[in-house]
Amino acid sequence: MSTAAIGHYTSTGQDTRKIAFWTFIGSECMLFGTLIATYLSYEGKSVVGPTPQEILNIPLTSVSTFVLLMSSLAMVLALAAVMRGDTRYSKVWLATTAVLGAVFLVFQAFEFTQFVDEGLKISTNLFGSTFFVLTGCHGLHVLVGVIWLATLLIMSARGKLGPEKAMNVEIAGLYWHFVDVVWIVIFTVVYLIQRGPAA
Amino acid sequence: MEATAATPDSLESSSRLWSWITTTDHKRIGILYGATAFVFLLIGGLEAMLIRWQLMKPDNDFVSAETFNELFTMHGTTMIFLALMPLSAAFFNFIIPLQIGARDVAFPRLNAFSYWVFLLGGLFLNASFLFGAAPDAGWFGYANLTSIQYSPGVNIDFWAMGLQILGIASLAAAFNFIATIINMRAPGMKLMRMPVFTWMAFITQFIIVTAFPVITVALVFLMFDRMFGANFYNPNAGGDLLLWQHLFWLFGHPEVYILILPTMGMVSEILPTFSRKPLFGYPVIVYSGILIGTIGWGVWSHHMFASGMGAAADTYFGAASMLIAIPTGVKIFNWIATMWGGKIRFTTPMLFSIAFIMLFTIGGISGVMHASPPTDLQQTDTYFVVAHLHYVLFGGAFMGIFGAIYYWWPKVFGRLLNERLGKLHFWLAFIGLNVTFFPMHLIGMLGMPRRVYTYSAELGVGGMNLAATIGALTLGFSTLVLVYNIWHTAAKGEKAGKNPWGAATLEWAMSSPPPVYNFSVIPEVTSRLPLWTVGGMNEIPDVPPEPIHVPGGSYWPVLAALGLVGFFTGALMHSLWVALAAAAVLVVSVFKWAFEPFEM
Ligand SMILES: [Cu+2]
Numbered sequence: 001m002s003t004a005a006i007g008h009y010t011s012t013g014q015d016t017r018k019i020a021f022w023t024f025i026g027s028e029c030m031l032f033g034t035l036i037a038t039y040l041s042y043e044g045k046s047v048v049g050p051t052p053q054e055i056l057n058i059p060l061t062s063v064s065t066f067v068l069l070m071s072s073l074a075m076v077l078a079l080a081a082v083m084r085g086d087t088r089y090s091k092v093w094l095a096t097t098a099v100l101g102a103v104f105l106v107f108q109a110f111e112f113t114q115f116v117d118e119g120l121k122i123s124t125n126l127f128g129s130t131f132f133v134l135t136g137c138h139g140l141h142v143l144v145g146v147i148w149l150a151t152l153l154i155m156s157a158r159g160k161l162g163p164e165k166a167m168n169v170e171i172a173g174l175y176w177h178f179v180d181v182v183w184i185v186i187f188t189v190v191y192l193i194q195r196g197p198a199a
Numbered sequence: 200m201e202a203t204a205a206t207p208d209s210l211e212s213s214s215r216l217w218s219w220i221t222t223t224d225h226k227r228i229g230i231l232y233g234a235t236a237f238v239f240l241l242i243g244g245l246e247a248m249l250i251r252w253q254l255m256k257p258d259n260d261f262v263s264a265e266t267f268n269e270l271f272t273m274h275g276t277t278m279i280f281l282a283l284m285p286l287s288a289a290f291f292n293f294i295i296p297l298q299i300g301a302r303d304v305a306f307p308r309l310n311a312f313s314y315w316v317f318l319l320g321g322l323f324l325n326a327s328f329l330f331g332a333a334p335d336a337g338w339f340g341y342a343n344l345t346s347i348q349y350s351p352g353v354n355i356d357f358w359a360m361g362l363q364i365l366g367i368a369s370l371a372a373a374f375n376f377i378a379t380i381i382n383m384r385a386p387g388m389k390l391m392r393m394p395v396f397t398w399m400a401f402i403t404q405f406i407i408v409t410a411f412p413v414i415t416v417a418l419v420f421l422m423f424d425r426m427f428g429a430n431f432y433n434p435n436a437g438g439d440l441l442l443w444q445h446l447f448w449l450f451g452h453p454e455v456y457i458l459i460l461p462t463m464g465m466v467s468e469i470l471p472t473f474s475r476k477p478l479f480g481y482p483v484i485v486y487s488g489i490l491i492g493t494i495g496w497g498v499w500s501h502h503m504f505a506s507g508m509g510a511a512a513d514t515y516f517g518a519a520s521m522l523i524a525i526p527t528g529v530k531i532f533n534w535i536a537t538m539w540g541g542k543i544r545f546t547t548p549m550l551f552s553i554a555f556i557m558l559f560t561i562g563g564i565s566g567v568m569h570a571s572p573p574t575d576l577q578q579t580d581t582y583f584v585v586a587h588l589h590y591v592l593f594g595g596a597f598m599g600i601f602g603a604i605y606y607w608w609p610k611v612f613g614r615l616l617n618e619r620l621g622k623l624h625f626w627l628a629f630i631g632l633n634v635t636f637f638p639m640h641l642i643g644m645l646g647m648p649r650r651v652y653t654y655s656a657e658l659g660v661g662g663m664n665l666a667a668t669i670g671a672l673t674l675g676f677s678t679l680v681l682v683y684n685i686w687h688t689a690a691k692g693e694k695a696g697k698n699p700w701g702a703a704t705l706e707w708a709m710s711s712p713p714p715v716y717n718f719s720v721i722p723e724v725t726s727r728l729p730l731w732t733v734g735g736m737n738e739i740p741d742v743p744p745e746p747i748h749v750p751g752g753s754y755w756p757v758l759a760a761l762g763l764v765g766f767f768t769g770a771l772m773h774s775l776w777v778a779l780a781a782a783a784v785l786v787v788s789v790f791k792w793a794f795e796p797f798e799m
Contacts, residue, residue: 009721011384016305020378023408027370030412034446038416038431047437123428126437133423151790 021171025178028141032182035137036189039130043195046125052194055120057111064107065187068142071100072180075173082156085163090156094169097176098149101142108139131190138186141179148172221752223307224715228314229293230611235318236285242325243277244675246270251635251671254664257656267652268335269354273325275338276358279458280365281321283592286600287461288317288369291376291400293611297706297713298394300385300722302747305378308756308792309371315760316368323764324361327354334358337650339451340421342432342443347425353771356425359418360767366411366418367763373407376400385705387724387736391485394704395478398485399464402492403457409496410453417446426770441506448499456495458592459559460488462599463530466552469606470534472702473549474541477728480533487526494523504572505579513572520570527563531556546700547621551602554629558594562587565640580650583643589636601628601681609699613711614692620684627677634670638663703728708739719743753795759788 010016043052078093112132115121122132152172155161161169222228250270253261262270292310296303304310327333332354336344345355380401384393393401420431421443430436432443471478478484500508500516508516534556543549565587569575578584601624609615642660643649654660698707705722706713707730719740722729729735765781 009386010382011388012382014382016378016382019381020305020374023374023377027374027408027412030409031416034413034416034449038420038442038446041442042438045437045439047435122423123430126430129420129423129429129431129436133419133429137419 035134042126046127050120068104071097075176079169082169083166094153101146221754225292225304229289233289239281246274251668255668257661264652269333272334298397301383306375312756313368313372319764320364327357342440373404376404385722392727395467396464399460403460406453410450414450448502452499462596465603469548469552470537473544474538476541479536487529490526504575548602548606550625555599562590581643582639586639609695624680631673635667703731716747755788755792
C-alpha cells in the first residue's frame with residue numbers, strides 16, 4: 001500500500017495494541033481488586049462451616065503456585081526465542097508455558113472437587129461464595145491464557161510466528177504475567193494470611 | 200481496497216444494508232450509535248410521559264403500582280445506558296478521529312463490535328417488555344429487593360444481564376478510544392493542543408475503564424446469588440446488604456461524570472465558536488476535568504447517608520462531595536469568561552450551551568445541598584433528588600447534547616438543521632424542563648416520596664404535579680420538533696460548506712460530510728486553534744494527491760456480538776446448551792476476526 005508508512009505513524013512511537021492492552025490490564029486490576037476486597041470484607045463472617053482454616057490445603061496449592069510461577073519464566077524465554085527468530089525454542093517454551101498453565105488448572109479442578117466433596121459449595125456460606133467466585137474468575141483467566149498460548153504455538157508450528165510477530169507474543173506475555181501476579185496476591189490473601197474467627 | 204476521489208465510497212460494491220452491517224468506518228459507526236440511541240431516547244421519553252400521566256392527579260389509576268415500578272426502572276436505565284452514554288459515544292466516534300487528525304480509530308473492528316453489543320444489549324433489555332417481565336427494582340436495584348426471594352421473576356435477570364452486556368460494549372469502546380487518543384494524533388497535535396471535547400472524552404474513557412469493572416463484579420455477585428444460590432447479598436448467611444450499595448455507587452458516582460464530562464467538552468467547543476473567542480483558560484478547564492474525574496472516585500457514599508454509616512464516614516463523604524463543586528465551579532466561570540466581551544451569535548447550539556451552564560449550575564447547587572448529611576436525610580428518596588438529578592442530566596447533559604447535535608449536524612450530514620425550528624425546539628425544551636422539574640424541588644420538600652405510584656390529595660401537591668406533567672408533555676413535544684427538523688432538513692436543508700460556523704478545530708478542515716478517508720493528506724498542526732491561526736496547519740486538498748488505503752468491512756464483529764448476547768440469553772433461559780452454542784459462535788468469531796486479513 002502506498003500509504004503504509006502513514007498508517008504506521010504513531011504519536012508516541014509505541015505499539016497501539018500494547019497501549020490498549022495496558023488499559024485493559026488497568027480495568028482487570030479493578031475487577032480483581034473488587035473481588036479481593038469483597039473476599040476480605042467477608043472473611044471470617046460465615047455463619048456456618050467449613051471455614052478456610054478447616055479446608056484450605058496450603059502445601060498442595062503451594063505446588064500449583066510454583067507451577068504457575070515457572071510458567072511465567074517459560075513465557076519470558078518464549079518471547080526471547082521468538083524475538084531472535086529461534087523457531088525451535090519458540091515452540092518449546094510456548095508449549096511449556098501452556099502446559100504449566102494447564103497443570104495449574106488441573107490442580108484447581110482437583111481442589112474444587114475436593115472442596116465440594118468436603119461440603120463446601122458456592123451456596124454453603126460466605127466463604128464458599130467469595131472463594132469460588134474469586135478463584136474461579138482467576139481460573140477462567142488462566143484458561144483463556146492457555147488457549148491463547150496454544151494458538152500462538154500452532155502459529156509457530158506453521159512457521160507464522162517470526163520475529164516480526166513478536167508483538168503478538170509480547171502482549172500474550174503481558175497478559176500471562178498479569179494473571180500470574182494476580183494469583184500471587186490471591187494466594188497470599190486467601191491461603192497464607194487467614195484472618196478472623198472460625199464459625 | 201483503494202478509495203480515490205473518483206470512488207469516494209469504498210463499500211459501494213456491496214449492498215447498502217450489508218455495507219452498514221459490516222462497516223468499520225468510525226463515521227458510519229458514529230451515525231449508527233446516534234440513530235440507535237435517539238430511538239432509545241424516544242422510548243425512555245415515552246416511559247417518562249407515562250409516569251407523568253399517572254402522577255398528573257392524586258389517587259390516579261392510569262397504571263398499576265407494578266407497571267409504575269417497571270416504568271421508572273426502565274426510564275432511568277434506558278436514559279442512562281441506552282440514550283445518554285451512546286449519544287456521547289456517537290460523538291466520540293464521529294468527532295474524535297477528525298479532531299485529532301486520524302484516518303479512523305485505533306481498532307475499527309473493535310469499534311464495530313462495541314456498537315453491535317450496545318444495540319443487542321439495548322434490545323435484550325427492552326425485550327423484557329415482550330415477556331411482561333420488565334425490570335422493576337429501580338435503576339440502582341438495591342439488594343435484597345433483587346434477591347430471588349423478593350423478585351422471583353426474570354425481571355431482574357433481564358436487568359442484570361442487560362447491564363452486563365452494555366458494560367462490555369462501553370469497556371471495549373473505552374480501550375479503543377484511549378489507544379486512539381494516545382497514539383493516533385496527527386503530527387503536531389500535542390496533548391495540550393487537543394480540543395476540549397476530545398480531552399473530556401479522554402478523561403471519560405478512563406472513568407469507564409475503572410468504574411465498569413466494579414459494577415460488573417457487583418452484577419456477577421447478584422447473578423450468582425440468583426442462579427446458584429450464592430450468599431453475597433444474603434443476610435441470613437451473614438451477607439451485608441450494604442455491599443451492593445457500596446459497589447453500585449463506587450460505579451454509580453463516577454458514572455455521573457461519564458454522563459456529564461463529554462457534554463462539558465461539547466459546550467467547550469460551542470461557546471468559543473459562537474463567541475469568536477478562544478476558550479478562556481483552556482489548561483484550567485482540562486485540569487479541572489481531570490480533577491473532577493479523580494475526586495469523583497472518593498465520594499460515592501454520599502448516596503448512602505441514610506444507611507447510617509456513622510459520623511466519621513458522613514463527615515468525610517460530605518466534605519469530599521462539596522470539594523467537587525470547586526473544579527466544577529471553575530469550569531462554569533471559565534465558560535462565562537469565554538463569552539465575556541465576545542461577538543456572541545445566538546444560534547441554536549449556542550442557546551443550548553448557555554442553557555446548559557445555567558441549568559447545570561442549578562443542579563449543582565442542589566447537589567451541594569444534599570452533600571450535607573443532615574440536609575440529605577430530609578431529601579433522600581423524595582422528589583427533591585429527582586429534581587436535582589434531572590437538572591444535572593436533562594438540564595445539563597441532554598441540553599448540551601442537543602446543542603452538539605445542532606452544532607455538528609452539518610459536518611455529519613452536510614446540511615444545516617433549520618434554525619427557526621431549532622430555536623422553537625430550544626424554547627419549548629427550556630420552558631418545558633423548568634416547568635417539569637422546578638416544582639419537584641418543592642414537591643420533594645413537602646414530603647412526596649419518589650418511586651411511589653400515587654399520592655393522596657391531602658399532601659397538597661396535586662397542583663404542582665399537574666404543572667410538572669404539563670411541562671413533561673411540552674418537553675416531549677419539543678423532541679418531536681427536533682424529529683420534524685431532521686426530516687425537514689434531509690429534504691430542504693441548507694447545504695453546509697466545510698466550516699459553516701467558522702470554528703477553529705480540525706474537524707472543520709475537510710468537506711461536509713467528510714470523505715471516507717477523512718483527510719486527503721495527513722494534517723500537521725502548529726496551533727491549538729488551527730483554523731483560527733495563520734499557518735496553523737497545512738493545506739488539506741479536496742482531492743487526495745495519491746490513492747488512500749481504506750480498510751474494508753468485516754462481519755466477524757457482528758457475529759461475535761451475537762455470540763456474546765446469545766450467551767447471556769442462554770443464561771437467562773437457564774439453558775446450558777444455548778449458552779454453550781452461543782459461546783462457540785463467540786469464540787469462532789473472535790478467532791476468525793483475529794486471523795482475517797484486515798490491513799489498517
Ligand atoms: Cu454521587
